[in-house]
Amino acid sequence: MSKKHREQHEEHMDESWLVPYADILTLLLALFIVLFASSTLDNQKFNALKESLNAALNSGAGIMDSRNMSELMVDKSQLTQDTIVELQQLKRQMDNYIQENHMNADIETRITDNALTLTIRDRALFDSGSAVVKPESRNIMVAMSDILQQYPKYEVLVSGHTDNQPINTREFESNWDLSSKRAINCMKILLENPSLDPRRLVAVGYGEYRPIADNATVEGRAQNRRVEVMIKQKILE
Template sequence: MRKKKVHHEEHVDETWLIPYADMLTLLLALFIVMFAMSKVDNEKFKSVQENFNAIFSGGSGLMEEGEPSLPVPQPGNSGDINEVAENSAISSNVLEDNKMKEVKDNLQGQIENGGYGDKVKVELNEGGLEISIQDVVLFNSGDAQVLQGVEPLLKQISHMLKGLDNEVKIVGHTDNVPISNSKFRSNWDLSAMRAINVMNFIGSTGEVQMGRMSIQAYADQKPKYDNSTSDGRAKNRRVEIFIVRKYSAPTKVNGN
């Protein structure tokens, strides 16, 4: 009987594994170098450099001391990401404050020229720019309709706010004398409607987008002056136009 020939399987050529392993090693080395270059900490870079040389142990180190190496970014050149972000925030902070100071100075000049110096106050504080207008300038007693005589002042305020993209709050206040008539049931209603009408007028000028504005009403709950005197009550009856800061105030704010 003829014996069947036994076919031996050919051995698979595995010589390709050597260059493949070398390629992976080089890729790993490349990623380590790229990681090191992205850092500004020289101590960390030195540690990575030692690990890099360990990969090629048995041969001459590619990045041994005294030999040329890849350039390491210095802190003075590229800077740390956190430091850059912090500096950017500081720049925005100062820029916003300077804009508000400019608006404040311009408004104070317009207010003095218009004869409103004792009835309209402008203050720059930690919260933002506050324009406080006594009710006698804006409304008749017990009413919420904006007087025509004050419209030029409100238009000037609106025009100056055009250069700012901050949120604008219109806040109504009254004194502690209760009101109850056919138009308003309480000081809450009066303070709210006065804030709404001032907001609507500013929005109608087209200088300030309505989406940037909101109203608040506090009636007599947040007095700044003594309600036991007629002068204090007159100052407490006010509408505030408040431009809210987007960034924290600088360390020193000139509120005068």
């Protein structure tokens, strides 16, 4: 090969390796963005982020619009802070009701994962083996509905739970049936408040399968027999 030919060859080297190299950099950037976003964004905005990433990768743009990305982060930060403040306020209202009615031993409130959960011992609501809310206990759910109507942005999940002692009666064939009916009956009392949108509420029975204590002890089984009301901000439409 002549010297002139070698020089021309060197001047026109194959640069196709730059394409996969750029793709790798893009994928790495996308990975870090997704990992960060998954810990800070709600589901709706995370999906929007995912779609933007897919569009960027498919179009070959390689990166997202940094302006849009910062807006997502700021919006989520503000949303989370507002949610926590509102949940703390809601918790104080419920705690005041609990203290005024001397029900501290039967109702517990706690905030976890941007949700407020109220745990109500079954003895505060039902007779043993029954799903009928005791007349004197209806006020618990009525007071709760009065408070919930002040927070229309929140969804409410009412869940029933039992211990692991089997039940087989004319009314309830299993703990699934008992826990489900208890949750539904509590939800029905909440919905007697016409200001509550029924679309916000869900009732579910978990039976014995989500214990919070050891079923081997009397005390543990008593803790597992409960109704939980989880209040969480719904995904914006």
